[in-house]
Amino acid sequence: MVKATTCIVHLRVNGDDYAPGVPSHYTLLETLRYAIGLTGSKQGCDKGDCGACTVILDGEPHLSCITPVLAAEGREIRTVEGLAGAGRPHPLQDAFDLNGAAQCGFCTPGILCSAVALLERNDNPSRTDIREALAGNLCRCTGYTKIYDAVESAAAVLRGQDGGTENGE
Amino acid sequence: MSDTPRRDPALGDLPLWADSGDGSRPDSGAGSGFTLIGRPQRKVDGLAKATGKAAYTDDIALPGMLHAKILRSPHPHARILSIDTTRALALEGVHAVVTGRDMPVRYGIIPWTPDEYPLCVERVRYIGDGVAAVAAVDEDTAIRALALIRVEYEELPACLDPAEALAADGSDERPFIHEPRREGRNGNVTKRVQLSFGEVDERMAGAEVVVEGEYFFEGTTHTPIEPHCAIGRYDENGRLTVWSATQVPHYLHRELASVLGLDPATIRVVQPPVGGAFGGKSEPFDLEFCVARLSMATGRPVKILYTREEVFYAHRGRHPFHMKYRTAADEQGRLQAVDAEVLLDGGAYASFGLVTTYYAGQLLTAPYTMPSYRFDSTRVYTNKPACGPKRGHGSVQPRFAFEVQLDKLAEKLGMDPIELRRVNFMGGNTRTVNELRVTSNGFLECLDAVEKASGWRERHRRLPPGRGLGVAGSCYISGTNYPVYPNEMPQSAIQLQVDRSGRVAVLSGASEIGQGCDSMVAYITAEELGVPLEYVRVLAGDTDFTPVDLGAYSSRITFMLGNACIDAARKLRRKVQEAVAEDWECRPRQVQLAGGWAYYAPDTGRRMRIARAFNLAEARHGTLGATGWYNTPRDNHGDYRGGTIGASPAYSFTAHVAEVDVDVETGVVDVVRIWVAHDCGRALNPLLVEGQMEGSVYMGFAEALMEEQIFKSADQGRAGLHNAPSLLDYRIPTSLDTPEIESLIVESIDPEGPYGAKEAGEGPLHSSIPAIANAIHDATGVRMDRLPFSAPNVWRAIQEAGGPKALAPPRRRAAPPPEPARVDRTTVGVGP
Numbered sequence A: 001m002v003k004a005t006t007c008i009v010h011l012r013v014n015g016d017d018y019a020p021g022v023p024s025h026y027t028l029l030e031t032l033r034y035a036i037g038l039t040g041s042k043q044g045c046d047k048g049d050c051g052a053c054t055v056i057l058d059g060e061p062h063l064s065c066i067t068p069v070l071a072a073e074g075r076e077i078r079t080v081e082g083l084a085g086a087g088r089p090h091p092l093q094d095a096f097d098l099n100g101a102a103q104c105g106f107c108t109p110g111i112l113c114s115a116v117a118l119l120e121r122n123d124n125p126s127r128t129d130i131r132e133a134l135a136g137n138l139c140r141c142t143g144y145t146k147i148y149d150a151v152e153s154a155a156a157v158l159r160g161q162d163g164g165t166e167n168g169e
Numbered sequence B: 001m002s003d004t005p006r007r008d009p010a011l012g013d014l015p016l017w018a019d020s021g022d023g024s025r026p027d028s029g030a031g032s033g034f035t036l037i038g039r040p041q042r043k044v045d046g047l048a049k050a051t052g053k054a055a056y057t058d059d060i061a062l063p064g065m066l067h068a069k070i071l072r073s074p075h076p077h078a079r080i081l082s083i084d085t086t087r088a089l090a091l092e093g094v095h096a097v098v099t100g101r102d103m104p105v106r107y108g109i110i111p112w113t114p115d116e117y118p119l120c121v122e123r124v125r126y127i128g129d130g131v132a133a134v135a136a137v138d139e140d141t142a143i144r145a146l147a148l149i150r151v152e153y154e155e156l157p158a159c160l161d162p163a164e165a166l167a168a169d170g171s172d173e174r175p176f177i178h179e180p181r182r183e184g185r186n187g188n189v190t191k192r193v194q195l196s197f198g199e200v201d202e203r204m205a206g207a208e209v210v211v212e213g214e215y216f217f218e219g220t221t222h223t224p225i226e227p228h229c230a231i232g233r234y235d236e237n238g239r240l241t242v243w244s245a246t247q248v249p250h251y252l253h254r255e256l257a258s259v260l261g262l263d264p265a266t267i268r269v270v271q272p273p274v275g276g277a278f279g280g281k282s283e284p285f286d287l288e289f290c291v292a293r294l295s296m297a298t299g300r301p302v303k304i305l306y307t308r309e310e311v312f313y314a315h316r317g318r319h320p321f322h323m324k325y326r327t328a329a330d331e332q333g334r335l336q337a338v339d340a341e342v343l344l345d346g347g348a349y350a351s352f353g354l355v356t357t358y359y360a361g362q363l364l365t366a367p368y369t370m371p372s373y374r375f376d377s378t379r380v381y382t383n384k385p386a387c388g389p390k391r392g393h394g395s396v397q398p399r400f401a402f403e404v405q406l407d408k409l410a411e412k413l414g415m416d417p418i419e420l421r422r423v424n425f426m427g428g429n430t431r432t433v434n435e436l437r438v439t440s441n442g443f444l445e446c447l448d449a450v451e452k453a454s455g456w457r458e459r460h461r462r463l464p465p466g467r468g469l470g471v472a473g474s475c476y477i478s479g480t481n482y483p484v485y486p487n488e489m490p491q492s493a494i495q496l497q498v499d500r501s502g503r504v505a506v507l508s509g510a511s512e513i514g515q516g517c518d519s520m521v522a523y524i525t526a527e528e529l530g531v532p533l534e535y536v537r538v539l540a541g542d543t544d545f546t547p548v549d550l551g552a553y554s555s556r557i558t559f560m561l562g563n564a565c566i567d568a569a570r571k572l573r574r575k576v577q578e579a580v581a582e583d584w585e586c587r588p589r590q591v592q593l594a595g596g597w598a599y600y601a602p603d604t605g606r607r608m609r610i611a612r613a614f615n616l617a618e619a620r621h622g623t624l625g626a627t628g629w630y631n632t633p634r635d636n637h638g639d640y641r642g643g644t645i646g647a648s649p650a651y652s653f654t655a656h657v658a659e660v661d662v663d664v665e666t667g668v669v670d671v672v673r674i675w676v677a678h679d680c681g682r683a684l685n686p687l688l689v690e691g692q693m694e695g696s697v698y699m700g701f702a703e704a705l706m707e708e709q710i711f712k713s714a715d716q717g718r719a720g721l722h723n724a725p726s727l728l729d730y731r732i733p734t735s736l737d738t739p740e741i742e743s744l745i746v747e748s749i750d751p752e753g754p755y756g757a758k759e760a761g762e763g764p765l766h767s768s769i770p771a772i773a774n775a776i777h778d779a780t781g782v783r784m785d786r787l788p789f790s791a792p793n794v795w796r797a798i799q800e801a802g803g804p805k806a807l808a809p810p811r812r813r814a815a816p817p818p819e820p821a822r823v824d825r826t827t828v829g830v831g832p
Ligand code: FES
Pocket: A042, A043, A044, A045, A046, A047, A048, A049, A050, A051, A052, A053, A054, A063, A064, A065, A066
């Protein structure tokens, strides 16, 4: 058995503190998925090429598969599991469902993190803004079109002008 | 006794549809008053996927689970002389090692061409071929153990080129990659199909115009974002469970039994949500056999997760095609004869290749009338990862060549290319020249839709140089008429089970791979039984409790499973109607089920909750459940040898117009926008149909411009080594690369489809590629007969045409009309 150095890392994920023991070479993604059990973040390539592993670190989208776990200590980590409110999806998650923006859904957690980070700094993004914010997230299923629709409609909801059914009266 | 409150305001003017109540096929004409069908709906797994809760195969961790890795061949072609695993086994943390000798049983997805082993036994045939597998306490340990396995190889000459493969003679210098199945044959030829219909030579000789062309379609691969993953668990009762990211649980089930020598009744295959597949997970792979065998060896669960690099080696993607076409027409542009010669580069194993070789010719015969047609298609082995089915299996490549041929024909005749296609339209309810039965056919409407949406009449041949429009059409199957192994049993089935609460469970053996088949059966169940969508639970992808479905391939599920689901739901509905009718003392057909209620049709103020209706039915008929199934018609193809391949109960049709902007100095092609119209029969959920269309267009665009699954030659240092097995180097389009896509749904209402539906998942890919090629020609006058239309390839073609200054794009008049307002890609909305 490989005797990797094991270390205890202190992580704050979605507002909770964790202190798992992991091999010191672990990435943040491996730690989330295999040590903490937060499997929402996906691994599509494990080398920084696909964006499926995107999480939000201190408000910025990051590729967790190329983030050494030790580099994530002391930072505010948000994953797809931390986007929803209690029993209520984030407006973007709801918009993904309503717009059919997740087909196989494997890219979705990473895309949600990139898009939420965008919406938190810009609640009225243009299509170009959205395209650019998602340029690091490969989706092989959708052709991206429905994803743009979802981000735009979530932005409208977040601005309080969804013109829709729930609170649009 | 019925509760008869006033009309539920939530239901509004809910239309109650006319219904025979006898379970016959639905009247699928307009105005049939569906409550859910035909409207955008949420998916049953939409929120699970959007909240990160959907558990894919790699998200499953079982207690005591080991992790395994596969040792892969560094040689493109070599004999295995010996394998020494002792040092690997001795490594602390290693629990088992298996090699090909532990599973020396040949398998293959097509029962007539079994030519691979789970791990190679005596020969490796491509760089990446599996040789041994190690199960260890963790992945790191397994990887270390791989390095301790000693394999002695005797290298053999490798063959990477299909023409060379054809010329092999079995000598030491030019060995066959597989032994010939019959003495004296070329072992490298996996399949040859020669078929001829009508009088090709006579018509060719008598035709007004003949266009000849040579085309090359480079291989591409699926690259689902989820890498293949499997877990095996062999338990104390001698039962094997395999979880796998597969599109074909049933075929996997069969192959596991045959290779491992187990009674299939002791095997369970579970298919968790699959993170994309596109044909790349539609046959068994080494990892599934290895996790099973290693679990049998250790008594512990074993997982294998492919690296991204391994996904490129597993491949089974688009075959490289070398194609020659001769196409003849009369002076009105009516097709007279088509003559094709196709060479398929199959890679190291047969995979679905027998079918691919047929599809290379058989699927070209619609939507145009072809009085005569001949094709000669040959698939050969080469020492590269095996090719197989990728979205639009076997028919995307010939469609590219043929639709470019049609464009050349139109040019020669001075015809509008859309007009040429109209002139040749075959119509519906007819047979193709190769005797395939075509029922509904909305191709003309597709052409009309893209012509109008793209502003074709005003803009084709009139845009400024460098800018152009191109058109193409295509057709595709809604499922194959026959399963891969001959049997008379249903292709698809559904089991419904009703709870006293009104909840309906749908047991489906079909494979949800993102296309929405779990949702599709929920919509149908809710529609037929009148329950709210939230009352439907879909339980799928587990061979222990779902009826057999053959898998997510050949665009078969909506058509076949949809019909099976209607069948089951109608059987149940009849029971419910009968029971309620007895209570109301009316006729069963006067009882309508919709929106959570049973209604008395003549007076909809009279109604009862659906749960109560179900309870009445359960009291009358016993526990409520029903099975439904679908099998294909048998009279829809010719009875010549191979006539069944390409046969489908229905065909979808597509037309594309692409707009490109070519930088003639650099060869960079910007696909500005693609309009796609697709005849899907009926859009059961238009949102999902659009999603399939957009994803298809994207994938076609990607193959047209960017993707190449290619291998190094000996001159490049390492013959047979994958050129770029990563998502950085094998470039697939990002959000910035992908063009604006406008989807236009055409509904031809197929007489046999569920509510008239046909496929939407693969057809819309086909014509995007030739539409782009034809648009490049409109923009520059340069023909792109080789894929991809990457900047270097386009630049070279422009140089061969004399350079940017010499280009003469075809134009309708000397002075082009004023430049149309440029579509701003960033602000224009998409969608109909
Ligand atoms: S898994 Fe991190 S970028 Fe692909």
